[in-house]
Amino acid sequence: MGDRWYSEAVVYCLDIDTYVDFDGDGVGDIRGLIGRLDYLARLGVTCLWLHPVHPSPKQDDGYDPTDFYTVDPRFGTLGDFADLLHQARNRGIRVIIDLVVNHTSDQHPWFQSARSAPDSLHRDWYVWSEHEPDNRRQGMVFPGEQHETWTYDRTARAWYYHRFYPFQPDLNVANPAVRAEIKKIMSFWLQLGVSGFRMDAVPFIIEQTEPGNSNSPRHIEFLTELRQHVQWRRGDAVLLAEANVEPDQLPVFFGDSGGSANRLHMLFDFMLNGRLMLALARQDPEPVIEALRDSPTLPEGGQWATFLRNHDEIDLSRLTAEQRTEVYAQFGPDESMRIYDRGIRRRLASMLGNDRRRIELAYSLQFSLRGTPVLRYGEEIGMGEDLSLPGRQAIRTPMQWSYQPNAGFSTAEPEKLVRPVIDKGEFGYERVNVTAQRRDPKSLLAWFERMIRTLREAPECGSGSTTHVDVPTPPGVLAHRADGSTGTMVFLHNLGTDDVEVDLSMLEPEADLPIDVLSDRNYEPVEKLDRLRLAGYGYRWIRLCRGRDF
Numbered sequence: 001m002g003d004r005w006y007s008e009a010v011v012y013c014l015d016i017d018t019y020v021d022f023d024g025d026g027v028g029d030i031r032g033l034i035g036r037l038d039y040l041a042r043l044g045v046t047c048l049w050l051h052p053v054h055p056s057p058k059q060d061d062g063y064d065p066t067d068f069y070t071v072d073p074r075f076g077t078l079g080d081f082a083d084l085l086h087q088a089r090n091r092g093i094r095v096i097i098d099l100v101v102n103h104t105s106d107q108h109p110w111f112q113s114a115r116s117a118p119d120s121l122h123r124d125w126y127v128w129s130e131h132e133p134d135n136r137r138q139g140m141v142f143p144g145e146q147h148e149t150w151t152y153d154r155t156a157r158a159w160y161y162h163r164f165y166p167f168q169p170d171l172n173v174a175n176p177a178v179r180a181e182i183k184k185i186m187s188f189w190l191q192l193g194v195s196g197f198r199m200d201a202v203p204f205i206i207e208q209t210e211p212g213n214s215n216s217p218r219h220i221e222f223l224t225e226l227r228q229h230v231q232w233r234r235g236d237a238v239l240l241a242e243a244n245v246e247p248d249q250l251p252v253f254f255g256d257s258g259g260s261a262n263r264l265h266m267l268f269d270f271m272l273n274g275r276l277m278l279a280l281a282r283q284d285p286e287p288v289i290e291a292l293r294d295s296p297t298l299p300e301g302g303q304w305a306t307f308l309r310n311h312d313e314i315d316l317s318r319l320t321a322e323q324r325t326e327v328y329a330q331f332g333p334d335e336s337m338r339i340y341d342r343g344i345r346r347r348l349a350s351m352l353g354n355d356r357r358r359i360e361l362a363y364s365l366q367f368s369l370r371g372t373p374v375l376r377y378g379e380e381i382g383m384g385e386d387l388s389l390p391g392r393q394a395i396r397t398p399m400q401w402s403y404q405p406n407a408g409f410s411t412a413e414p415e416k417l418v419r420p421v422i423d424k425g426e427f428g429y430e431r432v433n434v435t436a437q438r439r440d441p442k443s444l445l446a447w448f449e450r451m452i453r454t455l456r457e458a459p460e461c462g463s464g465s466t467t468h469v470d471v472p473t474p475p476g477v478l479a480h481r482a483d484g485s486t487g488t489m490v491f492l493h494n495l496g497t498d499d500v501e502v503d504l505s506m507l508e509p510e511a512d513l514p515i516d517v518l519s520d521r522n523y524e525p526v527e528k529l530d531r532l533r534l535a536g537y538g539y540r541w542i543r544l545c546r547g548r549d550f
C-alpha cells in the first residue's frame, strides 16, 4: 500500500447502537463491535467510520453531542473504545470517527452556560442576534421537519442560530477559543489512536453567519489550520468531509491555489452519487460520463469518497427537478419513501427491487469508479428499510446477523431495542441475515467479499486516474479505465437489460494478456478485446497489465 493509505482504503460505516448489543440492554455497544471485527476483516474493509460516539440526547442520532471528550455510556467506556482501536489495528483496520463541531446539543454545558448570562464565559461560543432577524428561515437544511434557523431563547433573551434543528445551536468558529477547543478535541482522539475524522457539515462550520445575509463570509483558512494541526499530531491522519456544495466551490475545500491538497484530504462525491442514481434509474450511463467529465481536477493528494447509500437520505438536490422526478418514479414512487423535498429514505436493495443482478451492477460500478469506496453496514447482505419509522430512521435499523430473535442483534426484549429490527417481508431477518449468507458461496455477502478483495488487488482504482473510454458502445454500456503505477484495469458495465457485445480492441494492452478478474458470470476468456460479451445488467473487470514494479 502506498503512503496515502486512504486512497486505497475500503471504508465501512456503522452506528454502534444498531450494530451488535453485547450486554443485552437493547443498545448496540463497543464490546459487541469488537466481537465482529473478524467479520469485518473477512469482508475485507480496511477502515471503519463510526457515526457519533459521544454522549448525546440522541435527538439527531448522536449528531447532537453533549460531551466531546468521552463516549456515550450506553456504548461502553473510553477504555472499551481504546480496546476497539487496538483490536481493529491488530486486524489491519483503521478507525475514523464523526467529528460534529458545527454545533452541539442545546443540552451541552457550553450552551447552557452561554444562554445563562450575556457575560458568561461561553456566550460568544455560539451565534446570537439581539434583534429578531428579518429572515428566520435563512439557510434551512431540513425543509418539512425544520421550521426556522433563528430561534428565540427566553433565558438568553436573544436569538440563536442553528443550521439544523433548534436543539443544535451553531458554534461560532470566528471565536479563537472555539477554534482552539476544536483542535483540542481532535488532538484528544488522535492521541487515543483514531486515524482521522469524518467532518460533519463542513461548509457550515466555516460560515460566519450574519443575520439576513444568505451569502455570509466564510473562514476557509480555518480548514488549512485544522489540517496543519491534525498532521502535526499524527502524520497519517485524514480528514474526510461532508461538503455538499456547488461543483465550482469544491476545489477550495481540498486546498488553496498552491496546487496541493492542504485542507481536506477527502470529500464525499455528492455530485457523482446523484448522477449514479439518475444513470441507474434511466439505465443509461450518460450521467456518470458527465460526472467524470465535469468533476474538478483535484490537487495532489486530494481524493473523492464514493458512496451509493449512507446514513442519510439519498440527496438528489443537485439534479434538476425533471431528473429528480425520473429518479423518484423509479426508486421512490411512494410519497412515504421521500424526505425533505429532495431525497429518498430507502436502502439500495429495495430501491432496485431486490434484483441481485442490479445490486451487483450498482456496487461494481461504485467500487470501480475513482475514489475511495464507502459502504454502509447492512448493504453487504442486502438489507431493506422500515418505512413505518420516522424520517431517516427507516434506514437505520439493527444489523441482521442471524435467525435468532431480534436478528441476533440483541438478547433484550423487543420493546427494549434501540430501534425495531425488520422482521417481516422479503427483507425480514429470517430471509436476510449474515449467518445464512456466510455459508452460501453464492450469497451477496460472498460476492461483496470477492469484489472487495479484487479491488484491493487493483490499487490503481483508488490511487490512479479514472477515465471514460470514449468508444462507440451499445446503448446502456459504460466503459471506463483506471491507470496507475500498479497497472491498468478496464471495466464494462451494462446498465440496460439487453445482452450486447463490446469492441475495446483499440485498447492495446501494453504487455500482459488481458484477464477477467471479476464478472457477473463466466464469459469466455478475453483474448483480443474485440468481441466482449456482456449480459443485461452484466459487468466485467479486466486487467490489462500490471505495473512493472509490482
Ligand code: NOJ
Residues within 6 Å of the ligand: 060, 063, 100, 164, 200, 201, 242, 311, 312
Ligand atoms: C449531516 C449528518 O450526516 C446528518 O445525519 C445530521 O443530521 C446533520 N449533519 C447534522 O449534524
